[in-house]
Amino acid sequence: MSDDRRDHLQTLERGLAVIAAFSGRGPQLSLGELAGLTGLSRPIVRRIMLTLENLGFARTTGSLFALTPKVLTLGYAYLSSVKLTDVARPVMEELTDQLGVGTSLAAMDGAEVVYVDRVQLGRVASIHLAVGTRLPAHATSMGHVLLAHSTSGEVEAVLSQPLAPLTERTLTDPDKLRERLAVVRERGWDAVDQELEIGRRSAAAPVFDADGRVIAALSLSCGTLECSMEQLVGTFLPPLRAGAARISAALGSGVHANS
Numbered sequence: 001m002s003d004d005r006r007d008h009l010q011t012l013e014r015g016l017a018v019i020a021a022f023s024g025r026g027p028q029l030s031l032g033e034l035a036g037l038t039g040l041s042r043p044i045v046r047r048i049m050l051t052l053e054n055l056g057f058a059r060t061t062g063s064l065f066a067l068t069p070k071v072l073t074l075g076y077a078y079l080s081s082v083k084l085t086d087v088a089r090p091v092m093e094e095l096t097d098q099l100g101v102g103t104s105l106a107a108m109d110g111a112e113v114v115y116v117d118r119v120q121l122g123r124v125a126s127i128h129l130a131v132g133t134r135l136p137a138h139a140t141s142m143g144h145v146l147l148a149h150s151t152s153g154e155v156e157a158v159l160s161q162p163l164a165p166l167t168e169r170t171l172t173d174p175d176k177l178r179e180r181l182a183v184v185r186e187r188g189w190d191a192v193d194q195e196l197e198i199g200r201r202s203a204a205a206p207v208f209d210a211d212g213r214v215i216a217a218l219s220l221s222c223g224t225l226e227c228s229m230e231q232l233v234g235t236f237l238p239p240l241r242a243g244a245a246r247i248s249a250a251l252g253s254g255v256h257a258n259s
Helices: 010-021 031-038 042-055 069-081 084-099 141-148 152-159 174-187 229-250
Strands: 028-030 058-061 064-067 102-109 112-119 134-136 190-193 200-208 214-223
Touching: 010 031, 010 042, 028 031, 031 042, 042 058, 042 064, 069 102, 069 152, 084 102, 084 112, 084 214, 084 229, 102 141, 112 141, 134 141, 141 152, 141 174, 141 190, 141 200, 141 214, 152 174, 190 229, 200 229, 214 229
Parallel strands: none
Antiparallel strands: 028 064, 058 064, 102 112, 102 214, 112 134, 190 200, 200 214
């Protein structure tokens, strides 16, 4: 046996194959479907799914299996290991200097967005937004951008949970939020007006990787006394989208700012 095969963990390989089988095929799959997609026997697939369920990465509903949002933590581990923040940081600093507002970079984790990096300009908001801070995706422009580019299963996993009203402007109706996400997906950006915090507005644009997947959202925020929604969308948003496109290009993406 070669050294490569001795160091090869077949169980890990099979577990990852089962997780990958869910990609693009809907939120729930049967044991037979998973066996057919992976080429593994039904008993092996069953043991893998029960192990994933025990660890919190999967759930069962009758005879169907589904992944849970906890699987996204694997993606976040990847995000933290790639050059995303190294590439994004100079762009964010440039935007903050140019526009005079704080900029943020966030990734999706379950029903929340997680701040991967922040460039602040003085006191940003009453909410302390440091790296690692989590905010509800349904109430943020970044969350809307990331959800708009998530799978239907991931979106429904979020919308099936109670959506807390952070302010009287927070969008909490699942159907209206689905409509909002469709608009965001079509136009390629989002802006929110005091949906997370009264007195704060924000805008966000997607960051794509080399495979054309949205792996993060680039955003900026301003106080209601600092900028109107017209200024946010008309003046701040174009350079923000251009910045997101520059980061995407540096990561190997061919997606353009107006895509």
